[in-house]
Each structure stands twice: as structure tokens, then as C-alpha cells.
Amino acid sequence: MKRCKVALIMVSIFFLMSILSSGVMAKDLTLSSWLPAKHHIVTGMVQPWIDDVKKVTDGRVSIKILAKGLGHPKAHFDIAKNGLADVAYSCNVYIPGRFSLPQAVELPFLGDSAEAMCVAYWRTYKKYFEKAGEYKGVKLISVFVHGPGQIHNSKKEIKSIADLKGMKFRIPGGIAAEVTKALGVVGIQKPASKSYEILSRGVADGIFFPKSSIQAFKITKLVPYTTLVPGGLYNTAFFIVMNQKTFDSFSKADQKAVLDVSGEVFAKRAGQVWDAKDKSGLDAIVAAGNHVITASPEFVAEIKAATKDIEASWVAKAKKKGVNGKRALKYYRKQVKNYK
Secondary structure, eight states: OHHHHHHHHHHHHHHHHHHHHHTOSOEEEEEEOOSOTTSHIIIIIIHHHHHHHHHHTTTSEEEEEOSSOSSOGGGHHHHHHTTSSSEEEEEGGGSTTTOOGGGGGGSTTOOSOHHHHHHHHHHHIIIIIGGGOTTTTEEEEEEEEOSOOEEEESSOOOOSHHHHTTOEEEEOSTHHHHHHHHTTOEEEEOOGGGHHHHHHTTSOSEEEEOHHHHHHTTOGGGOOEEEEOTTOSOOOEEEEEEEHHHHHTSOHHHHHHHHHTSHHHHHHHHHHHHHHHHHHHHHHHHHTTOEEEEOOHHHHHHHHHHHHHHHHHHHHHHHHTTOOHHHHHHHHHHHHHHOO
């Protein structure tokens, strides 16, 4: 009997040491989210990724979305970097001066499919941008963009640049801010979560937003006029990151498992969600009786002429980071065009 007890104890100790040495102890992580719990970034992108991570690690990596975000959207990179939460996401434009390479995917007329643009962005990041180290200090989980940004306002149909002159629009920042300036619009840079507030109070006349966000932020009645710009007037780049020490604490097998459901997999799902929401968003805009028009070829030509220097400016920024901007953009556009 004594020998059996000793053998049982030895087996138990061996099993426990095996678990500790392999790094497979369960990790209960936190994710800080600044968007409403029912927003499609949360329900359609972040939560499915959390579910995937738990599944592929057999429950060893479990992530819980905090009931309330730990700060302003602009703080979420540092929230993850400093370990206040293990995972966080945000828009690059909310952190001015920190990221310049992602602005490539925010330029006008890059595409109509969010899925194609999201996947192209991840591939372009891996091929051209990663080496610049703009995400140093965290483990990048994925990058993505929303659907093509469009023109929505409360005043009138927008058929030319002249119609936009002097109007006040909520903008996300980044390339959208440069486009805004080039079109003679007064930009009000605020997080998307402030959209209803500034539009309902008349602080802004309109907003540059993808079609999906009009419904998501409940502003359909506040912007009864929409002009759709083929290829998009602009875009917005996002990231989702994990605290580096947290990631390093996983076993090698779990690190690989997490990465296998991140990167391009996450980007593709994000794009599919945006495309579906853009479709339902436009349906909701039309169902509400809003006025929807498509920019004429002449209007598109006007926008292209007014914004032509923005791309060259980005190429110069990329060069300072050691990246050939022209090649990167050519590669990105090719990935979008050929995406299936």
C-alpha cells in the first residue's frame, strides 16, 4: 500500500512538472474594448477570434472582454503594451505620429471590397511594413480596414467639390484628414463613438463613414444625404495587439495555435463582416428614405485631381521608414485587384 501511495505521488508530481515545463497552464486574459458591446467589430470579429483561440488551445488561453474599456481609443495600444489589459484594438489614426505606414491603405480609391482590402493589407504588412517595427513592444495579432469611406451629410446632395466647400465633417484623422483638407471641408477629428453626439448637436454637418457605420452608430436620420464614391473616398486602418509578455508566456505550441487563427485569418473574417454590414447598412439607409446617389465620373475626377499629392506625400514618409512606398502600393493594389 505504501509503495502504491509513493508511486501515485511520484506520478502526480511528474504530471504537474510536465504541465509547468510545457507552459500549458490555463491563461485567463483580458481584452479592453472601447466600442459598444453589440458593434460588429466586437460581435463579428473580436469575439469569434476569442472563441477560436480558446478552441485551438484546448481552453488553455481564455480571453474575457472587460465590461468597460480601460481608456480612450487612442490609449489602447499602450493599454496592451503596458499590460493593463492583455489584448486591445484600435484605429491607427487615433494615435497621431506613431504609425505612418498603415496610411497607405487609407488612400482614396483603393477598392470596394473590405475583404479584399483587409487580406491585401495583412499581406502588404508582412511583405513591406513589418520590418519597420511600428508595432514594437506588442505582439501584433492582425490588421484590417473598414469598408470604403463615403460621404454622408444633413444638408444636401453632394455632387461636386463645390458642394462640400466650407462644410463641417466628423473625420477619423490620418489620410482622411488630408483628403478633407484637399476638398475644402472643415474637419472635426473625433472618435467614431462620438458621432451621434456631434451630429445631433449640429457641431458637424456630416460625416465620412463606411455605409455600415451609419446604422451601427444610429445616425441614419441625422445624415439623410449620402454620396457613394466608387473605390472609396478614404479608408481607416485598425490593429489588434497582445501584450508581448503575455504572448511569450504561452507554450510554443499555443503561440503557433494563436497565430494560426490570427493574421490573415482574422483579416479575412474582418473584411467579410464589413462587407456584409456595408450591404445591410446601405439597405437600412435606403429603407429609411434617405437620398443616395453615386458620384459621377466628373466628381470622381475632381476628387482625384484634388487629392493627387497625398499619395506622393505618403511615399516620402515610407522612404524615411526604409520602405519602398511605390512598390508597396503597387503590391497592395495588385492583391486587391486579384483577390478571390
